[in-house]
Amino acid sequence: MPPVIEVRELTHSYSVGTPFEHVAIEHVNFTAEAGEFLALIGHTGSGKSTLIQHLNGLLKPNSGTVLFHGEDIWKDKKFTRTIRSKVGLVFQYPEYQLFEETAFRDIAFGPKNMGLSEAEIRQRVLRAASFVGLTDRLLEKSPFDLSGGQKRRVAIAGVIAMEPEVLILDEPTAGLDAKGRQEILSNIRAYQKAQNATIIMVSHSMEEVAELADRLIVMKNGRVDAIGTPSEIFRQAEHLRAIGLGAPQVTEVFRLLREKGLELPADTYTLAYAVKALCRFREGGGHA
C-alpha cells in the first residue's frame, strides 16, 4: 500500500523571472505513513513553511510531485480541491483568520465548504470542539471575545472539523503559556489516536518533538538534512547545533553531567526518561 503522503524531488522557487527570484526548497523527498507523527524542524527560513503548503496543494511545485495515497495531487483541478479537506493545514497564528460571528460558525466554515449536510456539519463541529476542549457555552460566543488560547483552539478545531487524514500544523504552540502548550499538544495527540491520522508538526521546541514525534525531518537551506527517529537525530547534537538547532535541554543537562563523570545514559531526550534514569542512578548508589 502506498504511503499516505509521498514527496518526490520537490523543488519550489519564489518570484520566478524577477530580480527577487530565490529557491525556497529543492529536491525534497520523504514519506508519511498513516497514524504517524512527523515533526519538521529547521532554522527560520529553511523552507519548512513552503514545504507544508505544497502538501495540500496551496503552492504548485516548480518540479517534483506530491502523492496522496499514490496519486498526484495536481492530476486535476477538482482533485486538488478535495485534497484540501483531506490534508488539513493549520497555519502559524491561526487565530488571526477567524471571521465569523460565533465560534461555532467559524468551525463550521470548513465542513460547509465541503458541501456536507446541516446535520453532519453540526456533528462534526461538536466533535472537533470536544477534541480541543471547547465547551458549548464558548461555541456560542464571538471568537473575538475569547482568550488567546481559546481562539487558537477554535482555529485548530476549524481544520479538525474537516476530519482530515493528515493534519499539518505550523508551530501550533507559538506564543502560548506552558499550560496552553500542553493542552494544544494533547488535543493534537487525541485527534491522532482517535482517527489514526497522520500528524506533521513544524516546531522550534526540541522538547516538544522529542516527546511527541515518531520521526523527525531536519531541514537546512531548503533541503532535507536528515530524517530519523528522535534518538537517531539527537545523537548528533553537535551537528544540530551547527545548523542552528540543538538537542532538548534535558539532553544537554545529561551531557554536562556525564562530562562531570556521572554515569548517566547519553540517549536521554524526554523528561520522563530522564526522571527514570536519575531514579535508577540514585538507587544504584551512583552506578546506573
Add this chain to the structure above:
Amino acid sequence: MLKDITLGQYFPGNTLVHRLDPRTKLILVVVYIVALFLAKSFLSYGLVLAFLVLAASISHIKPKALLSGMKPLMIIIVFTGLLNIFYTTGDDAPIVNWWIIKIYKAGLIAAFFMILRIMLLISGTFLLTYTTSPIALTDGLEALMSPLKKIKVPVHELAMMMCIALRFIPTLIEETDKIISAQKARGADFETGNLFRRAKALVPILVPLFVSAFRRADELATAMECRCYHGGEGRTKLKVLKYGKDDAIAFLAGILLLAGVIVLRTFGL
C-alpha cells in the same frame, strides 16, 4: 499574485538619481508633468521622452520595470486611446468611413499623443517612487509643504500618515496573502460562482484583515507613545535635507526641459 504589484515600490540603489534630494525630485516631477502637458508636437514629446530616458538610464531602472508597473492601468490607457480615435473629427476626409464609424487622421494622432502622454506621466511618477524611499519622499513632501503650516494645515501629521500608510502596504499585502491561503486551506473558493457569491466569498478575507489592521494600528500608536512621540513640535530629523551640487544640475536639466518645450510651443512646432 498580490505580491507582484509594483505600485509604490522602491528599488534601492546608489546612483545620481537615487542620491538627489527628495525635494528636488518632487519639484522635477512637477516640472516634468507641466512640460508634458504643454507639449503639442512630435518634437516636444520627443524632448520629454528623452528627459525620461536619460533619468531612467542614470538611475539604472530598466524600461521593463517602468512598463510592467503600467499593467494594471492598461485598460484605462486603451480605453482613452479608443475614445480619441473615434471621437476626434478632422477637417480632411476620414480615413475609415464605415457605417457609423468615422476615423480621421487627426483622431489617430490625438490618440497616439494621448496614450504617449499617459504612459510618460505614469513612468515619470514611477521613476520617482522607484528611486526614492518612502521615508525620503514624505520628508521631502513635508519640507515642501511646510509654508502651509502658517495657514494651520497639519503638514507634519499628513506626512506622518502618508509615511505610515506607505510603510504598511507591503505588510498588509503579505497579511492578505496569508489569510487567503489559510481560508483556501479550509476549502474556501474564490474563483467560481456568480458576482454575488464571489463578493460573499471575500468576507472571510476582509474581516480578519480589518481586525488585524486595527490591532496593528493600536500597537503602533502605543509603540510611538512609548517612544515619546508627541507630534511634529520640536522634532528633529535623522537626515537633514540639504541641496547639493547634483541638485543644481538636476534643476538646470528641468529648467532646460521646460524652456525647450515652451519655445517649441511658441513657434508652433
